[in-house]
Amino acid sequence: xxxxQSFHEIRFPFALxxxxxxGPVTRxxxxxxxxxxxxxxxxWSVPRRRFDAGSAIRSFAxxxxxxxxxxxxxxxxxxxxxxxxLDHKSCPATxxxxxxxxxxxxxxxxxxxxxxxxxxxxxxxxxxxxxPVTGTVRIGVDGVEQQIGTDCLVDTTSGLVTFLPGHxxxxxxxxxxxxxxxxxxxxxxxxLVINLAAFGAGEIPSIPMIELVL
Numbered sequence: 001x002x003x004x005q006s007f008h009e010i011r012f013p014f015a016l017x018x019x020x021x022x023g024p025v026t027r028x029x030x031x032x033x034x035x036x037x038x039x040x041x042x043x044w045s046v047p048r049r050r051f052d053a054g055s056a057i058r059s060f061a062x063x064x065x066x067x068x069x070x071x072x073x074x075x076x077x078x079x080x081x082x083x084x085x086l087d088h089k090s091c092p093a094t095x096x097x098x099x100x101x102x103x104x105x106x107x108x109x110x111x112x113x114x115x116x117x118x119x120x121x122x123x124x125x126x127x128x129x130x131x132p133v134t135g136t137v138r139i140g141v142d143g144v145e146q147q148i149g150t151d152c153l154v155d156t157t158s159g160l161v162t163f164l165p166g167h168x169x170x171x172x173x174x175x176x177x178x179x180x181x182x183x184x185x186x187x188x189x190x191x192l193v194i195n196l197a198a199f200g201a202g203e204i205p206s207i208p209m210i211e212l213v214l
Contacts, residue, residue: 051210
């Protein structure tokens with residue numbers, strides 16, 4: 001069967017995401033030297049997130065919902081959106097998004113495209129935000145909020161901001177953004193093990209997911 005696309009623009013059930021466990025994972029290579037000292041090398045430039053939603057199942061209806069969702073994604077074949085309850089905004093989760101939360105670039109009067117990113121610390125590469133939530137993105141240039149649709153466009157499937165002709169950021173202009181976002185993830189297993197403990201009840205011990213690098 002031909003594969004039409006490798007990512008489905010659909011969100012994992014949010015009620016189950018609220019009960020998921022997980023967080024960022026790094027990949028570090030450690031070499032023990034003859035002197036006893038260590039040499040440590042980062043294999044990944046930025047962490048990837050892993051989650052497990054098995055403990056989030058609370059009802060038979062949720063059991064059926066996740067089973068259908070898993071089958072529609074064909075296990076590990078198709079990616080999907082996942083809302084991390086702890087980290088899903090350009091600002092702290094308890095604050096409101098503004099157009100000036102994150103610097104995403106500097107204008108040169110020529111460039112029209114800017115990728116949404118999120119800072120993870122001084123001197124470290126920012127996280128690419130590829131799945132912003134429709135209707136939440138706000139863009140600023142040198143402290144002035146821009147109008148989506150008039151000054152620029154936002155692709156919510158890639159996180160790319162495109163300024164329209166006549167509205168390109170001037171040289172040295174600071175381009176900023178605020179947004180809510182989902183993580184692109186896939187299931188990390190091709191098997192969903194369902195335990196039917198009793199009629200009308202059951203559990204799925206493990207529903208592993210891992211963040212995709214797009």
